[in-house]
Amino acid sequence: MFTIKRFAAAAVAALALTGAAATTASAAASATPSATPDQTLSFYNRGAQGVLDAYCSGPQGPVTWPIAGGDACQQWKVDQGSQGLLLESIAKPGQCIQAPENIGQLATLTPCNAYDPSQQWDFPRIGNDVFIAQAGENSQVLGSLGNYAQIELEQADGAANQRWNPAPPA
Incomplete structure (x- = not known):
């Protein structure tokens, strides 16, 4: 594996x-952690040339979107979960990124639950980038389907669309 x-x-x-x-x-x-609880971060994806975004103008999300200069839709609060870390939307308080059941399906925003394993994430570092990986299953990561496109759960292969650069919001 x-x-x-x-x-x-x-x-x-x-x-x-x-x-x-x-x-x-x-x-x-x-797999040095690059995110810690109580941080607020933005995640830039070089493959899509966009930022992880809560898609504030619609119900779908998360998506990759062009940088919007500190927009709350592109900010994520890192919260402590029972098995990893949660990514909670700043623009949609109480909504966290949830992994789908299977590889190739889209991630969603759902009410945060610190005990739900599908909302638990690790951030293994590769150079300046990280993978947003399911806690305990680091071979399953979030990948961008392109700019203006949704995020899916993928089998980790190191592709640019799976690499995220975490930074404090601009």
């Missing part, structure tokens, strides 16, 4: 074979 740590180790090995500079394998492969 594919894991984030295996992907990171393979990436470090590939960099070493090409002669590219890299940090130590243990540092690159670590």
Whole structure:
């Protein structure tokens, strides 16, 4: 089964074979948390060239949307859950990102529940980016379907659409 740590180790090995500079394998492969409870973050997706957005103008969500300069729809409060961290929308208080039951299905916003495993996330770091991975199942991550498009649960493969850059809102 594919894991984030295996992907990171393979990436470090590939960099070493090409002669590219890299940090130590243990540092690159670590699942060091990059989000902590009570932070407010935005998540930029280089693959889609947009930001994780609660889609405030409609019921669907979450989506990837162009950067809107600190808009509350693009801000997420990191809350402590029972098994991981919750991503709660600042613009839609009390609404958290929930994973679907199966790979290839769309994520939703639902009332936050700190005990619901489908709302628990880990943030394993790969360089400056993170995967938004289901807690306890880091091979299942959120991926963007493109700008102005919804977010789906995907099998982690390291693609750009699965890599998110967390930062304080602008």
